[in-house]
Amino acid sequence: MSGDISPKPRKRCAIHPSIVRLTHWINAAAMIVMVMSGWQIYNAHPIFDFRFPAWMTLGGWLAGAIAWHFAAMWVLAVNLLVYLAYGLFSGHFRRDLLPITPAGVWRDVKAALAFRLPHALGHYNAVQRLLYAGVIALILLAVASGLAIWKPVQFQTLVWLMGGFDFARVVHFFAMAGIVGFFVVHILLVLIVPKTLAPMILGGTVPDAEATP
Amino acid sequence: MSILRPQRPTLDDLKPELADIERRLFLRGSLSLGALTLLTGCNLVEGNSVDKALMAMSHWNDKVQAWLFDPNKLAQTYSRADITTPFPFNAFYPESRAPAVDGGTYRLEVSGLVADRKSWTIEELRALPQESQITRHICVEGWSAVGEWSGVRFSTFLDRIGADRRARYVGFKCADGYYSSIDMATALHPQTILALDFGDDPLPRKYGYPMKLRVPTKLGFKNPKHIGALFVTNDNPGGYWEDQGYNWFSGS
Numbered sequence: 001m002s003g004d005i006s007p008k009p010r011k012r013c014a015i016h017p018s019i020v021r022l023t024h025w026i027n028a029a030a031m032i033v034m035v036m037s038g039w040q041i042y043n044a045h046p047i048f049d050f051r052f053p054a055w056m057t058l059g060g061w062l063a064g065a066i067a068w069h070f071a072a073m074w075v076l077a078v079n080l081l082v083y084l085a086y087g088l089f090s091g092h093f094r095r096d097l098l099p100i101t102p103a104g105v106w107r108d109v110k111a112a113l114a115f116r117l118p119h120a121l122g123h124y125n126a127v128q129r130l131l132y133a134g135v136i137a138l139i140l141l142a143v144a145s146g147l148a149i150w151k152p153v154q155f156q157t158l159v160w161l162m163g164g165f166d167f168a169r170v171v172h173f174f175a176m177a178g179i180v181g182f183f184v185v186h187i188l189l190v191l192i193v194p195k196t197l198a199p200m201i202l203g204g205t206v207p208d209a210e211a212t213p
Numbered sequence: 214m215s216i217l218r219p220q221r222p223t224l225d226d227l228k229p230e231l232a233d234i235e236r237r238l239f240l241r242g243s244l245s246l247g248a249l250t251l252l253t254g255c256n257l258v259e260g261n262s263v264d265k266a267l268m269a270m271s272h273w274n275d276k277v278q279a280w281l282f283d284p285n286k287l288a289q290t291y292s293r294a295d296i297t298t299p300f301p302f303n304a305f306y307p308e309s310r311a312p313a314v315d316g317g318t319y320r321l322e323v324s325g326l327v328a329d330r331k332s333w334t335i336e337e338l339r340a341l342p343q344e345s346q347i348t349r350h351i352c353v354e355g356w357s358a359v360g361e362w363s364g365v366r367f368s369t370f371l372d373r374i375g376a377d378r379r380a381r382y383v384g385f386k387c388a389d390g391y392y393s394s395i396d397m398a399t400a401l402h403p404q405t406i407l408a409l410d411f412g413d414d415p416l417p418r419k420y421g422y423p424m425k426l427r428v429p430t431k432l433g434f435k436n437p438k439h440i441g442a443l444f445v446t447n448d449n450p451g452g453y454w455e456d457q458g459y460n461w462f463s464g465s
Contacts, residue, residue: 041355042355044353044354044355045352045354045355045356047355062353062354062459063454063457063458063459064267064458066353066459066460067267067268067270067271067458067460068267070270070271070274070460071266071267071270071271074270074273149355151278151281151464151465152349152351152465153286153287153288153289153429153430153464153465154281154282154283154286154464154465156286156289159289165349165351165357166357169355
């Protein structure tokens with residue numbers, strides 16, 4: 001389907017393997033908790049000239065938000081490790097996310113803006129590859145900057161890499177903003193191409209031919 | 214107790230302790246709960262099972278942080294040029310309500326698992342070896358500020374009073390009704406000091422006169438000010454914010 005030659009035959013023709021679906025939804029839930037509790041934590045001492053409205057936040061007050069944030073971080077981290085291990089060792093990343101070439105992205109962005117980008121189930125186009133690889137990088141950046149803020153003495157090298165304690169908070173904020181931006185685009189695209197939703201829940205089957213509707 | 218909603222202790226809850234501390238330290242001033250009323254917020258979720266799960270995770274995080282804590286790892290130190298001026302005031306009451314402790318009659322009371330329970334005057338504390346540090350105070354709210362504190366290395370003091378170094382906790386009671394506690398490993402950390410000076414001068418009232426605990430390896434609220442009594446124990450003494458749901462270990 002994707003044109004490459006897999007060394008081993010596909011056992012099943014699921015569009016999304018069960019482990020990808022499971023980690024996707026666990027990540028979605030954990031990330032929503034992290035972001036909403038993070039907004040409440042941000043509100044305790046905003047770094048920019050605004051606060052998040054209370055109804056968008058989780059935890060009720062700073063202590064509750066921290067409790068949510070530092071509980072969900074374990075779900076996020078363990079789930080992320082499972083996903084990364086799977087992605088690296090199964091060939092999922094190499095097969096489905098790479099390569100990401102500027103020419104490919106440019107071609108597919110133009111096609112997407114013209115609403116002519118084919119959305120073939122079971123195969124990521126270049127824009128999808130860029131977005132998915134990008135959000136994985138942003139999550140890793142959020143984890144790294146979060147660790148620097150959480151343990152600035154124990155992880156001093158990380159703090160240094162983040163440009164100091166105060167700047168680590170800014171990095172953490174923009175990693176969040178990028179993830180939320182991805183979330184918005186991701187949901188919009190699912191609304192535009194709703195046939196992609198069922199396979200992410202049920203697995204789906206890869207169509208035999210290129211002839212996707 | 215719900216950590217999803219700020220607990221609002223009534224004055225009656227605190228009265229016995231307050232009276233006790235006021236009697237011992239001859240305080241003027243009183244406890245303000247005004248700041249607490251600012252802390253109300255809306256809750257998306259209410260329920261004991263959620264609370265219990267979050268508290269269980271918080272206790273798990275205490276264990277993880279104790280494991281991550283490296284007793285030999287020093288917090289970054291700064292130069293005098295990096296000091297934040299003015300250093301922010303922070304407490305559960307406004308600055309005008311900071312307790313005015315009489316240094317002349319002040320005694321630091323010592324109790325619990327120690328060999329010598331004699332109390333200490335400021336002069337006796339100043340007679341012990343003094344050391345300085347310029348470190349970053351990081352608040353749980355997210356802001357941070359660099360300050361210079363000087364005083365007695367806490368491990369030196371614990372040795373002087375014959376504290377049981379195998380005990381698990383050191384608790385602190387303060388002249389403003391505040392209380393907190395730290396783990397023994399942190400108490401023995403070389404940068405944990407009983408601070409008597411801020412910059413070149415004795416701690417001003419707003420920063421915790423006559424003595425505060427300076428712990429650069431913990432968040433700001435684990436640095437109690439106006440300490441009137443400390444005790445060594447194996448039962449976790451909790452703390453003013455910790456008992457309302459803030460993570461107990463709160464290490465940096």
